[in-house]
Amino acid sequence: SEGRYGGMRGGCYSLRCVSLRVYGPEDSQDTVFKEVKPLLTSLLDGYNVCIMAYGQTGSGKTHTMLGSQQLEESSRMQQEAQQGIIPKAAAELFRLISEKPAENHTVEVSVIEVYNNEVFDLLAKDGQGNGASQRRDVITTSSGSSQVTCLTHEPVCSAAEAMQIISRVLKRRVHCPTLIHTDSSRSHLVVTLTISSKSPNALALGETAASSPCASPSPSHSPCPSPRRSISPAPFRTKLQLVDLAGSECVGMSGVSGAALWEVSCINRSLSSLSDVLGALAEHRPHVPYRNSKLTHLLQDAIGGDAKLLVMLCVSPTQRFITESLQSLGFGTRARQVQKEQPRRKSNTLKVKRRER
């Protein structure tokens, strides 16, 4: 098979591993999504969920997470079949919500890019109200969780609306052609769907959700700089984090230079920090170096916290990339060695805390 992925169409060029399962080139996006789907039910049951795609540059992470973007002339059904995990998960989430009592759940979307070890809010607007990504800080709150300050959250009432917003800002994500991949993403992308669920018995202790975002369509912002404590009844919130990591790459093979070389070095360093964090968690080390990179600080709760985490490994089937493939499989092995604490239900957590008061 060919050694380059960039620009090739029609076939499948990656192996995608979900949990202990391996998907080959003949497996469709729908088949892969079937594995992911049951996790989404957990969101409405009160759990945080994170789905992350990891692999070398050009191995199919964006294809897996977002899907094919070159299908303008194909039918709606073909387009839907080619969608990746993000649009399919958004559709499934709203389908699940439609089965629940009306107006019990509201959804907000936020989109973050981690580029050159800086966090950018892709939904931010400038002083004139025009879309312009803004740099943000990641902080650790008093409860020990990580939070992006002043992050823009846009309320959405359907999967189509969520995808419209995401597609609009994806144009701002940094791309650069390399010898391996003509449209290579140079940043990590984190799309978050935050679900606020009404729970009449719950008292908010820390995070409070914006009230009925669809009734008031203006974007809200996360607390700036730290969350306020409230004792008024409030919905509990769960997060679906969908992460398309930038690809690990060997500088010699990608043939980049100048500013692009600095990008590669930032990508490789942040991915190696992610691997170090997994190593520290797997070995139960007392110190986990979350703060060694913005990426790991940002994803701290998903990697080491109480979220349900699914890592999708994208691996090239070609012999030319055997070293990179082994490195990716090593990353997957580390991820599997992490004994995460039992995922915690947000609704239960609030009720337990309430009883303790």
Ligand SMILES: Nc1ncnc2c1ncn2[C@@H]1O[C@H](COP(=O)(O)OP(=O)(O)OP(=O)(O)O)[C@@H](O)[C@H]1O
């Ligand atoms: N399973 C697949 N089926 C069909 N096409 C695929 C598949 N996996 C990857 N491709 C194609 O291969 C090319 C590279 O894939 P993609 O952009 O997803 O790589 P990537 O891992 O996100 O790369 P980078 O890290 O450099 O951004 C794209 O043209 C994509 O459509």
